[in-house]
Amino acid sequence: MSPVRFAIVGAGMMGREHIRNLKLVDEAKIVALVDPVEASVKAALAEIGDGAGGVSAHTDIASMMAEARPDAVIVASPNFTHRTVLEPLMASGVHILCEKPLATTITDARWIADSAANRSGVFWTAMEYRFMAPAAKFITAVHSGEVGRLVMLTVREHRFPFLHKVGDWNRFSRNTGGTMVEKCCHFFDLMRLIARAEPVRVFCSGGMDVNHLDEVYGGERPDIMDNAFTTVEFDNGVRAMLDLSMFAEGSEEQEALTAVGDEAKLEVFIPSGALIRSPRTPLWAPKSSRREHVPVDAKALAAGTHHGSVYYQLLAFMDAIKGAGPVVVTAEDGLRAVAAGTAAEISARERRVVEMAELGF
Numbered sequence: 001m002s003p004v005r006f007a008i009v010g011a012g013m014m015g016r017e018h019i020r021n022l023k024l025v026d027e028a029k030i031v032a033l034v035d036p037v038e039a040s041v042k043a044a045l046a047e048i049g050d051g052a053g054g055v056s057a058h059t060d061i062a063s064m065m066a067e068a069r070p071d072a073v074i075v076a077s078p079n080f081t082h083r084t085v086l087e088p089l090m091a092s093g094v095h096i097l098c099e100k101p102l103a104t105t106i107t108d109a110r111w112i113a114d115s116a117a118n119r120s121g122v123f124w125t126a127m128e129y130r131f132m133a134p135a136a137k138f139i140t141a142v143h144s145g146e147v148g149r150l151v152m153l154t155v156r157e158h159r160f161p162f163l164h165k166v167g168d169w170n171r172f173s174r175n176t177g178g179t180m181v182e183k184c185c186h187f188f189d190l191m192r193l194i195a196r197a198e199p200v201r202v203f204c205s206g207g208m209d210v211n212h213l214d215e216v217y218g219g220e221r222p223d224i225m226d227n228a229f230t231t232v233e234f235d236n237g238v239r240a241m242l243d244l245s246m247f248a249e250g251s252e253e254q255e256a257l258t259a260v261g262d263e264a265k266l267e268v269f270i271p272s273g274a275l276i277r278s279p280r281t282p283l284w285a286p287k288s289s290r291r292e293h294v295p296v297d298a299k300a301l302a303a304g305t306h307h308g309s310v311y312y313q314l315l316a317f318m319d320a321i322k323g324a325g326p327v328v329v330t331a332e333d334g335l336r337a338v339a340a341g342t343a344a345e346i347s348a349r350e351r352r353v354v355e356m357a358e359l360g361f
């Protein structure tokens with residue numbers, strides 16, 4: 001098969017992580033970059049290394065599409081640009097992988113999902129947490145009945161504060177959708193996937209209590225949450241909870257997923273990859289937990305900061321392009337994750353339960 005020719009839109013932190021991982025994929029070739037900031041383009045070309053001579057750099061989508069004629073485009077520009085970037089791409093048959101969140105508003109995400117449903121090329125919403133090997137194994141185990149009937153699901157992320165981005169776009173909810181959309185769309189996506197159900201109502205208690213308090217940009221203070229508890233009720237009775245702290249960079253385990261069913265509890269920890277199944281036992285009887293370790297390909301781990309997931313996701317995207325596999329994360333999945341995140345943002349702001357029906361879901 002001739003190589004799949006990729007263009008990268010947005011050559012910042014995530015665009016460059018895609019570049020490092022594409023270099024590990026045999027049938028992928030990077031042919032073009034789109035980014036208005038010269039420093040980002042330079043850094044991306046350096047990342048491409050040997051093959052950079054054949055890569056064209058552009059400041060707009062139209063010239064890139066006309067000159068480079070890529071087979072596939074990775075959209076890794078800031079959240080608030082996704083819809084504008086996608087508009088000309090949607091009109092073509094090019095295969096698209098768009099970074100999460102699909103958009104900053106339900107209206108834009110719905111436009112993207114509707115457009116994706118009416119075109120020929122693959123459209124894939126990037127949701128890396130699904131492709132972290134320990135998370136993937138956990139999901140398969142829950143779906144194969146290892147906890148019995150799933151009743152309770154928790155996602156914990158205790159991590160470092162938001163990093164600094166090009167032009168500081170991620171300090172304001174209007175650019176990101178707010179923390180519950182920007183970051184937590186991953187977790188609402190995981191919840192939907194694991195529960196195999198849709199959210200009905202959301203309650204989020206959160207705020208910006210530790211990070212960014214002394215930061216000012218153009219006279220304006222950031223307005224993004226740095227911690228929250230969010231509960232989500234699903235239409236099949238599963239209840240889920242997200243525990244987010246972004247001032248817990250000292251944590252040994254950054255993420256933990258826990259599923260409790262009527263037969264057993266299953267938990268997985270990232271980065272250690274410890275997966276523990278604890279069946280229910282009669283009171284006072286000895287516990288009988290089973291512990292295993294989920295390995296991650298070392299070259300995938302080294303190519304980024306997302307526990308190897310970008311590599312595994314790109315392999316699945318390539319399969320979808322070749323018709324050898326399904327579109328694992330659709331635009332509709334991206335829309336639903338934005339919707340749940342938006343509900344959580346409204347809930348935290350207005351201090352009330354938000355029904356998904358209020359938002360049209």
Ligand SMILES: NC(=O)c1ccc[n+]([C@@H]2O[C@H](COP(=O)([O-])OP(=O)(O)OC[C@H]3O[C@@H](n4cnc5c(N)ncnc54)[C@H](O)[C@@H]3O)[C@@H](O)[C@H]2O)c1
Nearest residue numbers: 010011012013014035037040076077079081099100165166
């Ligand atoms: N899946 C994940 O875990 C994950 C992690 C980080 C970022 N992301 C997503 O990736 C995207 C990029 O984030 P980042 O961390 O790389 O940000 P960044 O600020 O490091 O990089 C963004 C780049 O896009 C460029 N840009 C701005 N407007 C553009 C436009 N209209 N067209 C093309 N390029 C444009 C900027 O100059 C910059 O170089 C965001 O949507 C973000 O949410 C996902």
